[in-house]
Amino acid sequence: MAVLNLVQAINQGLQQALAEDDRVLVFGEDVAANGGVFRVTENLHQEFGEKRVFDTPLAESGIVGMAVGLAAYGLRPVAEIQFVGFTYAAMDQIYTHAARIRARSRGRFTCPLVIRSPYGGGIKAPELHEASCEAFFCHMPGIKVVVPSTPQNAKGLLLAAIADPDPVIYLEPTRLYRLLKEEVPEEPYLTPLGKARIAREGERVTILAWGSMLEVVLRAAADYDVEIVDLQTLSPFDRETILASVRKTGRVLIVQEAPKTCGFGAELAATIAEEEIMSLKAPIRRVTGYDVVAPLPLLENYNLPSLERIRAALDDLLRY
Amino acid sequence: MAVLNLVQAINQGLQQALAEDDRVLVFGEDVAANGGVFRVTENLHQEFGEKRVFDTPLAESGIVGMAVGLAAYGLRPVAEIQFVGFTYAAMDQIYTHAARIRARSRGRFTCPLVIRSPYGGGIKAPELHEASCEAFFCHMPGIKVVVPSTPQNAKGLLLAAIADPDPVIYLEPTRLYRLLKEEVPEEPYLTPLGKARIAREGERVTILAWGSMLEVVLRAAADYDVEIVDLQTLSPFDRETILASVRKTGRVLIVQEAPKTCGFGAELAATIAEEEIMSLKAPIRRVTGYDVVAPLPLLENYNLPSLERIRAALDDLLRY
């Protein structure tokens, strides 16, 4: 097994999907000759040619709308939106169409489409290049949302997303792109959608996290006896695994990079407060980005959940 | 005081805002000669003329984007999006621009803009004409979200939204447009943003609702000793009033028309589970629309929170 970083793992997943299934098409802005601005699609254009891997005009709604047509036609489009902050222009195509084609046509047309997008903060990039907006997509019935957190699950979740019969938003934490390296099996494999992963077992607190927050949480909680659940799929999320861990620990900390209010963490807290409250020994705490307009690089560290904030929340929970 | 329905109350609010402040402009699709497809802008074009009240081309992103410019220029645009299901095309303008102009320009430009839109289900309208998507906007720092529930607060909240120095999404529950009538003071008045209203006092359960759900909840809970809180403003929401009521009753039911997962109700539940969990005697229950693609008229009643579902939840809560 080769040691790959996240970019390489996703690239390998794309390469294998293209090689295995001629219905798979990869497209977006700068994904062809340039190999993507983060090089995630590197060499794919060279290997599979212009028909399979191609550039589009600069039009996010257009990219997603075209992908909807391709998917309904029977292909397996894997569209890239260059940064998730530019998906807002495609919200209408995502929610009005990708999410609904199956229902509107009563199953005659479906939408097995993957939208990949670099996501999240911590890379000191320009405005709108660090958005954490997963919650929008999680509130769209008909849309699945996947966030990998390691090279291994990045590849497996990507291949599962491409194999899925419904539209999947696949969010790639840019901060992890080259930060994490691990052994990744060479052959194609699926990491099932809808299943969380226990990243670390523990007894006293359940920490729920996803994407690049997982890496922060693992560091922050190194000296705590906590169970760390990596959501992997946010929609549909793995209620059973989460609730089982809460039953065990009785304390919950949710760590999310997005602004607090109405973030995905709110749904996790609400679900626990509805279905497992009797197991709780303490309030459900959230450590999140603040409810502010996402700051530019000089201020961004103030906004991202930090080791200190996470530890303070853990200490607080453990006082109950 | 005249007895007005919701349409008339909003119309009166618009008329008074236009009359009082020449910075107010009203525009959107079919708002001029046609007076809006629900007649909310009736007679305004006739009274204030083409410069103040005018039609736009069919382009939702365009409408909001233009409104951002007008607001930054110093005017007070009140833009209509014909149905809230068509705001998805304007998400980019709302979140990337309306929400951020103040921050991006460090206060040099601001965005005192109101986007009005008919919202919610229960009117047997065609596809996309009954969306309940308030949660998207509640997850956008920089954006305020207001949902009136009676003719009185409809007028007062509208005038407060127009007076507000920041962008406000004002969602008009179409099902209530002509259903509710009450006395509405003739003179202009403000119903402050950010404040909930105790629609009914009670002791045993706190019901949190907004918009057209309030009317359902009032009927459903007629025979229960419950406190009904009408949120009025969803973002920023009135933590203090909500938490005070929860402290009193110890039981919480949230009723929301939108799909359950990641709806605004999740934030309410999460906030209570974080800040007031020690007062709770029972799980926090949510009665919501299901996590499905919004159905067409023949199925829609199955999806809307019903009296039966609300009562079943109350009975359940009262067993604790």
Place this chain on the structure above:
Amino acid sequence: MPRATIASFQIERLEILGPQGEVDAELLPDLSDSQFLRLYELLVLTRLADERALNLQREGRLGTFPSSLGQEAAQVGSGFALKSQDWVFPSFRELGVFLCLDYPLSSYYRYWAGDERGLLCPPELNIFPINIAVGTHLLHAAGVALGARYRQEMLVAVPYLGDGGTSKGDFYEALNMAGVYQLPLVAICQNNQWAISVSRQHQTAAQTLAQKAVACGIRGIQVDGNDVLAVYQATREALERARNGGGPTLIECETCRMSDHTTADDARRYRDPAELERWQARDPLLRMQRFLESRGLWVASEQAEREAALKQSVDEAVVAAEAVEPPQVADMFTYTCAELSSRQRQQLKEAEDGRT
């Protein structure tokens, strides 16, 4: 070249049928007499099925309904040129196109009664679900066209839209993509002069809608949209060109919405009745009827009988539509994704427990 013209563009308009049904023989499409008759029959059927829908709506048996009155030629002329392998992306006012393609009228009615099953397209056709979000569906057509080129299938993607739809960003993004990839796509714009209460002039300063093609480097043409033969001919040419790799076309059919926007609208609030009178004189059925008459194909005495037969087929569609069992609550869940999540399973159970 200090101030030189570096590009020029012309927009053509095609008309074949004169107001009295006279034709320019050179332009007459290559159709048989029975095809001419069939065209006329489809025009009449469209009008009858439309009238019937309005009646059903008034009786509370359909929901809000958008009438095709006055636009029959634009719909039938274009729909008649389609091949069965072509993919159609309707907007919400294309009854005539559905009828040309033999889509079950009963299904069409069911959809407008508020039942998604009305859009379940029969397997032999490729009609995308009716699109309500104006202007957004041209992109799906672009996607299908791109897919077809990839699969080397000889189909054309044919989105329908209105004059209002031409103002949406997605319309432009789609035609621009179609130009870049030289896609087999023919967009049919029914310029019926109104987008609810907003007039064509208020929708855009462009003199024609056809010229919007220029922005995307594709072909654009205007046709007399009340002239079923001109619409047919322009569509056929564009389809053939697209099928043969000649790239996309935007066809503007200039017509007029003779009804209210929908049954929920009252056009008297914003429209001068004189406009209707002017357009009445160009009624698409009458023109085609006169053309048939001049060729000895239409006999006044037979009209009643033919109409009766068509009416009967409409009646049968109504009966069939109303005989369908109501949809099941489970359908809401079944068609959201291929599989239910654990939460959806819970919700379905709750919904089926009848707590509505």
Place this chain on the structure above:
Amino acid sequence: MPRATIASFQIERLEILGPQGEVDAELLPDLSDSQFLRLYELLVLTRLADERALNLQREGRLGTFPSSLGQEAAQVGSGFALKSQDWVFPSFRELGVFLCLDYPLSSYYRYWAGDERGLLCPPELNIFPINIAVGTHLLHAAGVALGARYRQEMLVAVPYLGDGGTSKGDFYEALNMAGVYQLPLVAICQNNQWAISVSRQHQTAAQTLAQKAVACGIRGIQVDGNDVLAVYQATREALERARNGGGPTLIECETCRMSDHTTADDARRYRDPAELERWQARDPLLRMQRFLESRGLWVASEQAEREAALKQSVDEAVVAAEAVEPPQVADMFTYTCAELSSRQRQQLKEAEDGRT
């Protein structure tokens, strides 16, 4: 009229300066010698400030930076024509425009160092914040133009965009609105042939970008974007027309991005170096220098001294930019809305407690 041309359109291109700096005297803009010199100085200043930014970036003193190299004439020619009351809506590559308007270079640098305060526009100017979401800001210009007409202010709204930006729906919606309302708006498109790695040809099938105006019923013109006098002249004419109620214009400045897309890009991955060589011969600074020389306004021996003065002003801007105190955590909250919510107050307290 069976198949008649009903509309025709021509796209013009304007060039004034020849490759050797020779001019068509008839077209020469009505500017004084000192204005010609000032134009040249601004071209040089733009290049120097740009070079300096690239150096700062390499040293880790700026973040990702988009260079203006090669596009100085398009920026300075248009920026020089603006009046102080005009509202400017920059994209992210308009250093030359900021310099023409005397925007503090130190602020410009601060923005690219990751500090929002760099976009706090001085009160005497009306420059909207740099726009990152490509193509979305033309609508704001349309809004301001509409507002100005309402207030009867004689200003023009001037959005800048790139060739890539012309593919976005918002670009089209904005120009269509501008046409409908006949707004005082002049859109300046720097067609620099590339949108990161996507070439102009791949962006649209339209032969020129100027012709995109046709779709919206507004004026469009192409100019040689490396000819500062042509850009100036076209902009001035369009501004005057707009100011006098003559409606909007789209100006395509044909130029070339001579650098990588940004400091995060490596154009060698996708671009043939021969292209750069071709464009090198049309360098906008050189052409203007030759023009000045031919008029006896440029003296080789003075160049070094002049450049030194400009460089010194750039140095001072760097010092000023770096002397600024770091932003405060409170700023994140202060500028989100006019007032803090109770939750934001809590959060601010948490953030200020230093838990970062």
